[in-house]
Amino acid sequence: MRFKDVFSIIGPSMVGPSSSHTAGAVRIGRAARRIFGAFPDQAEIVFYGSFAETYRGHGTDLAVVGGLMDYATDDIRIRSSMALAEEAGMRLKFKTAQNAAYHPNTVMLKLKKHGGREDIILGASIGGGNVELLGINGFDVKFTMNYPxxxxxxxxxxxxxxxxxxxxxxxxxxxxxxxxxxxxxxxxxxxxxxxxxxxxxxxxxxxxxxxxxxxxxxxxxxxxxx
Amino acid sequence: MKFQTLAQLVDICREDGVTIGQLMLSEQAKETGKSEEETFRLMADYYNIMKEAVHRGIHEPVPSRSGLTGGDAVRVTDYMGSGVTSLGAEACTALAYALSVSEVNASMGRIVATPTAGSCGIIPGVFVSSQERFQWDDDHLVMGLFAAGAIGYVIANNSFISGAEGGCQAEVGSAIGMAAGALTELRGGTPEQAVHAVGLALKNSLGLICDPVGGLVEIPCIVRNGFGAVTALAAADMALAGVRSAIPSDEVVEVMLEVGTAMPAKHRETAKGGLAQTPTGKKILKDLYGKGSKKPKKDGNQ
The missing domain is CATH 3.30.70.260 (ACT domain)
Structure with missing residues (x-):
């Protein structure tokens, strides 16, 4: 079964406008933040495919940064997440790129701590707010964040x-x-x-x-x- | 879940003497290991978010981030005040409420995906307007959301609920079917009648393409949510009157899969066909993203 329960149909609670381009993007950012395990001083965000082409219209940039700020998908602060992140000391850099092998809604996040660790996390938003984490520091992986x-x-x-x-x-x-x-x-x-x-x-x-x-x-x- | 088809849903409800909503609640609790109380509370929270979204866009225009849309819910509400609507006040209220929630979504406001963000206006439009009209308490509507979820669960697993996969029929169409079936049950219809409402509603949106202008969840998504709420009321009325879906609802779901699979990619959320590629649609796109920018491949209300 692709959809396992009632809340994958009714839900998630989210800020709009798109479950894949907004809610899914928040969850990828938030997963990356949790994996990184700290507030990143620097975040480079690379959008691929459809994300690269429409991220501004859907607020996908705000959504990913909201996730990096550890906001939930329905946190109204997502609308001003970039200003809030920069105020808190997160330096943001956005890029777009193409990679035919990637899912159309893919984002790569390079998170850095000054003088510390760097993590590179790749994720795809596959619909309805569902995500797949597909890469960590060059390893090919696949998990959903639907479980711990x-x-x-x-x-x-x-x-x-x-x-x-x-x-x-x-x-x-x-x-x-x-x-x-x-x-x-x-x-x-x-x-x-x-x-x-x-x-x-x-x-x-x-x-x-x-x-x-x-x-x-x-x-x-x-x-x-x- | 112990049901995979709408026919099973009817059979199990009949055997167990429960409503579709009750069956979904107990199955959900079993699946997740959480108590029914906790599961119910979460859905009740979702219903409150839906009500807030309904009321946000009714009196004050909520412009979208792009500035392309917003204010239609206020227009319809004001027009209703004139007392000369064609639909009548009740259906017109459902229409206005659905527009409001979809406008809130386009403004990056808070909504609940039902089943997606692109179709988030239909169920709240139908539910909140019906609650006001019939004076139901919140708990009744929360059970209705479980019923809608059960119907959506069957559709999603046997067909699809995202425009990228199956066109607008999968997204707005599924939401109409869910709202119609749930409303039938909320108004005292049997599970069998509720499932007929689903089939009646789905048949009406078969073939509907997903062609968002500029790739955004705005044109024509917002007005389709308004239309969707009204259609759901009509389907529920037919089912409650005893009208049956001559083609069983499970077979209609299969047809949605067949039609969506055959749909060209340009009509599945890529903004490469339909309304998105009309002269005006292209001009809006150019104004949004500027010269030299590529066309969006897809919008995002999956």
Whole structure:
């Protein structure tokens, strides 16, 4: 079933004008903000396809920045999000580009902290406010933000998936979906886990303590969305 | 969900002795593991947002961000004051309310996608005007939203609800079917009558293309929401009067899929055909995006 429940039909509650070009864009921005894990000092926003051509008319730029400010899809501040973000110290840069391989409503977000981390996140808005996160820092992934998501960056090494699933299982966290990608055998890898429950901080610490794990991120929009 | 077709919806409701709205509420609670109370509360919040959007655009014009549209809900409301409407006050109120919500959407105001932002005016237009007319309490309307959601769930999973996939029939058309079926139930119709209302309504919008001028959710989306609300009232009246959809509603949903799949891409939200490519449509596009800018590939009310 493409649509799983009543609130994917009645909902989301959102600021207009478009569920794909506005609400979906907010959710991609917000997912990126949660994955980045902090207020980004700098954000470069690259629109592709239909987003590139109509983003001004649909307020897609305001929507993505609203998401980066951690606003929900129905937060009325989205209308003035760019001014509010700049006031708060977020430097914004917008670009448009084409990539025939991408979904028509795709945006790439490069988030930076001064003297700190940089994350590059690719997402597509696939309709009705639904999104797919398709790339993190060059890894090909696919997840929806309709479930809590745990992202583990690690070295490609035997047993990693088993370790992660065991640690989650011991904490009573059920896995609904999993996605693994690597940049070559024995190289850098990422494991994305969609869960039914929030992952307790203590479970994340156990995962962090594993050898070859570099970074563990938990992002959850479900507690604030329908 | 234990129903995948409209016929199953009717059968299960009959066997269990429940309304479509009640069935949807209990199935939703089962699916998500949340209580029925919590699920109901969330839908009640959505209904409040719909009412706010209805009232925002009725007395004060709400211009769209592009400046292309806005103020039509006020025009219709003022005209109603003259007492000489062709539709009659009740249907005209549904029309005005639907226009208002769609105008609020185009202004980046707050709405609920029902099932999409592009078709967000129809259900609030029908529901809020009917509530005022029949003096229903909010809880009754919230159950109506569950009924509308159940109908939309079947349509979405067996056909589509986005203009990009299936044209305007999928978006505004689905919203009319949902509103018609829900209103039939709210007015005391049986689940079977409600499902006939869905089929009657959907048949009327088969083939409707999605051709937004400038790629924006404004022209003709806003007036189609107004028309949609009135059509939903008509479909509900026919069903309550005993008119049946001679082609079963599930088969009509299949036809929507067939027609939408055959629809050329230029008529599916790309703004490359239909009203968007009329001389005036092209001029509006040029004024919006300036010279040398490419045509938008699609609008966004998926």
């Amino acid at each position: 998501v745990l992202i583990v960056f690690h070295k490609d090494t035997p047993g990693m998936v088993a370790h992660i699933s065991r640690i989650l299982g011991e904490g009573g966290v059920n896995i609904g979906y999993m996605d693994v990608d690597r940049k070559g055998r024995g190289g850098e890898a990422v494991t994305v886990v969609e869960t039914d429950e929030a992952v307790p901080e203590e479970r994340m610490d156990v995962i962090r303590s594993l050898s070859y794990v570099h970074r563990v991120v938990f992002a959850d929009l479900t507690s604030e969305e329908a």
